[in-house]
Amino acid sequence: MSAQVTFRQADDRDLDLLVGMFDGVARWMVRGGIDQWKPGDKSAEHFRARIAAGEVWLASAGSRVVGAYELWWDDEQAWGPQPPVAGYVHRLMTDRESAPAGTGRALLTHAEGRIAAGGRTVARLDCVSRNPRLRTYYEAAGYTAVGEEPGKLAADGTRYGVVLLEKALA
Numbered sequence: 001m002s003a004q005v006t007f008r009q010a011d012d013r014d015l016d017l018l019v020g021m022f023d024g025v026a027r028w029m030v031r032g033g034i035d036q037w038k039p040g041d042k043s044a045e046h047f048r049a050r051i052a053a054g055e056v057w058l059a060s061a062g063s064r065v066v067g068a069y070e071l072w073w074d075d076e077q078a079w080g081p082q083p084p085v086a087g088y089v090h091r092l093m094t095d096r097e098s099a100p101a102g103t104g105r106a107l108l109t110h111a112e113g114r115i116a117a118g119g120r121t122v123a124r125l126d127c128v129s130r131n132p133r134l135r136t137y138y139e140a141a142g143y144t145a146v147g148e149e150p151g152k153l154a155a156d157g158t159r160y161g162v163v164l165l166e167k168a169l170a
Contacts, residue, residue, distance in 0.1 A: 003059075003061065003066075003099070003100040003101060003102035003103040003105070003106045004061065004100065005059040005060060005061050005066060005067065005100070005103060005106050006059070006060050007057050007058065007059055007060075007110050008057070008058055008060070009055060009056065009057055009058075010047070010051055010056040010057065010058050010068065011051060012048060012051065014047075014051075014056075014058060014065075015044040015047050015048060016044065017058075017065055018042075018044075018047040018056070018068060019042065019043065019044055019047065021065070021067075021068055021093055021095060022037065022041070022042045022091065022093060023039040023040065024095065024096065024097075025037060025093045025094070025096065026038050026039045026040075026041060027039050028096045034131055034133070034134075035128075035130060035131075036128045036130075036131055036134075041155070042091070046155075050070050050072075050091075053072075054070070054071060054072055054073060055070070055071040055114065056068065056069070056070050056071075057069055057070075057071065057107075057110060057111070057114070059094075059099075059103060059106060059107055059110070061098070061099070061100050061103070064095075064098055065095070066094060066095045066098050066099035066100065066103055067092075067093060067094040067095065067099055067103045067104070067106075067107050068091070068092075068093055068107075069089055069090070069091060069092045069093070069107050069110075069111055070089070070090040070091045071087055071088070071089060071090075071111055071114055071115070072087070072088040072089075072090055073087060073088070073118070074088070075088040075090075075124070075126075077152060077153060078126045078149050078152050078162055078164060079124065079126075079149075079164060084120065085120055085121055085122050086115070086120050086121075086122035086123065086124045086166065087111070087114065087115030087118060087120050087122075087123055087124070088124050088125065089108065089111045089123060089124070089125040090125070092104065092107055092108065092111075092125075094107070104137070105141060108123075108141050111123065112167070112169055115169060116169045116170075120169070121168065121169050122166050122167070122168055122169060123143075123166065123167045123169055124164070124165065124166045124167075125138065125143065125165055125166075126149065126152070126162035126163060126164050126165065127162060127163055127165065128160060128161070128162055128163075129148060129150075129160075129161035129162060129163050130161070135163055135165070138165050139165070141167075142167045143165040143166060143167045144165060144166060144167065145163050145164065145165050146164050146165065146166050147163075147164040148161060148162065148163050148164060149161065149162050149164060
């Protein structure tokens, strides 16, 4: 079942909202014992740079923003140099308190549509190797693990492993 949400591209007026949503998801992860995002890891400057460099999308149910994602057109840090055949989904997040069921899948479907509209045939993403629940979620959405990057560089200079997943688009 797909959530009934509408989409719009984020702009600089949405910076506080994006930071708040990220921190909310990060707090939910910490409470659930998921070692991935930490509150405060992404600032307004991060989202300002992503908006300027590409696409950040917001999903709304009624008047409330309930999800967001970043779409990148390359990701050498995780995938290395690649021909321009893919779009890369990052920071897929939903408001854990107000997002209708299916919002995460609706975000993925929207991202896949944007990638295809950009003339690319593959959707790619990565997830932290130590988060098997997230990997299972993406595989259930049609993504296939195609490799691993054991030393992706974090903003704080540490390294961590990620599973690389992709989905061919029609």
